[in-house]
Amino acid sequence: MAKIEIEIDGKLVNARAGEMLIAVTDRESISVPRFCYHKKLSISANCRMCLVDVEGAPKPQPACSTPIADGMKIHTQNEKAKASQKAVMEFLLINHPLDCPICDQGGECELQDVAMDYGSDVSRFTEGKRIVADSDIGALIQTDMTRCIHCTRCVRFGAEIAGIMEMGGTGRGEDMKIEPFLTEGIQSELSGNMIDVCPVGALTSKPFRYELRSWQMNSMSNIARHDLVGSNIYTQTYKGKVKRIVARDNDDTNETWISDRDRFSYEGLAHENRLLAPQIKVEGEWKEVEWNVALDFATRGLGNSVLNNHQSDQLGALASNTATLEEFHLLQKILREL
Structure with a gap:
């Protein structure tokens, strides 16, 4: 792909022709707000939060779905771009409930962060906010769909990454609702990743509900115990007890996803039947x-x-599928020396 030169906020940037603008701004550490865009999912361009001013374009363009061309001049922070971004933020907050003090997403909420920069202290709308009935989608994910901003990240994750189209949207505009297609709820063994991709508090962890705030926990880099791929995770603890496990980005192994078994198995650490x-x-x-x-x-x-009743070549051993390679090596070493 041919190399081209574009200008972003007065800075000359080299990029590849046809590359999406938001990928370029991310690489250059230029902040552009977004909700529906996720680097591992397809582009939907439905939240419009990433609107920027492209010289020569009749109106602001979404950075996530605008391919770059040689000589383009883009403004992400001028008056036109900021006015568009603030307008989108105002629309998103019309129906969003003021749940921040009780929402589990508080402190790591993308909507909360973006609202600090682009939101207003006072709402111009006096109408009542919409209320959406919650769906029971299983034992792992808690839904608060009144908080949903229709970014469709969870829908695209199910279809593109998990490989199971279990969530979708019904209705249009204010009547749109994201919900599972089946009454049995979410069946995917990767469903917990929907919690991670949700930019608001619409999908949160049921086992972790009302436990702690993110800033109260210590986070340690770790390796997942259950998939043998070496998925990278963060183990988050509070007062010496494991409270949550989340994915850690590593494109060479798990990208940014982990299995539900790795995400939620920490609950077994405190089980009354666990041998200590x-x-x-x-x-x-x-x-x-x-x-x-x-x-x-x-x-x-x-x-x-x-050993007194059997030959050494009659011995075998069973090892846990969660054991490390080093533990497998030590076990076979013991058997060979018997």
């Missing part, structure tokens, strides 16, 4: 012991019950 220490059976009852006692017991059991 090794146990051995003494006189018919399980008893908690120290690790050295348990390992010694296992060693003696192997020697007395197994």
Whole structure:
């Protein structure tokens, strides 16, 4: 693809002909607000928040769906562009409820962030806000569809990434509603990613509902335990307890997605039936012991019950599919030395 030169806010930028303008501004760290655009999803251009002023165009153009051409001059922050962006923000806030103090998305909400720059302190609308009935889409995702701004990210994620068209829009304009097609709710094993792509608090985590604010938790880089792909994740903790797991971007492995098993399995860490220490059976009852006692017991059991009655080539081992390569190596090393 041919290299061309364009001008953005007075700065000359080299790019590829036909590339979408928003991809260029992102690469050049030029801030353009957006809601429907997501770098891993198809372009829908339905939120209009990314309107910019392109010289020669009859009206502001959406940066997400405007291919660049040689010599283009674009203004993202002039009066015309800002007026368009503020107008779109005002329309989006007409029906959006003032739920920020109780919304789980508060503190990491794209609408909240953009409203700080492009919203107004006072609304000109006095009509009542619309109220949308919530859909029960399963045990993992909590819906508050009155907050939905119809960006369709969740719809496109299901169709394009998860491969299951489970969400869609019905109605038009103010009557539009995003909801699942089936009464059984969302069946995809990647459904939790809809929580991540939702730019507002319309789709949030049911297990995490009303738990904590994002800024209260410590976030640690980690590797997912359940897919063996090495998906990158953030483990978020509060006072030493795991409270949430979210995806960490890595285009070489999981891009920006993780499975529901990796996202929600942390709940098992606090389950009452989880073993927190090794146990051995003494006189018919399980008893908690120290690790050295348990390992010694296992060693003696192997020697007395197994090795004395079987050949070494008759031994095998079962390993968890969540074990690491290093753990697999150590297990086979033990077996080879028996």
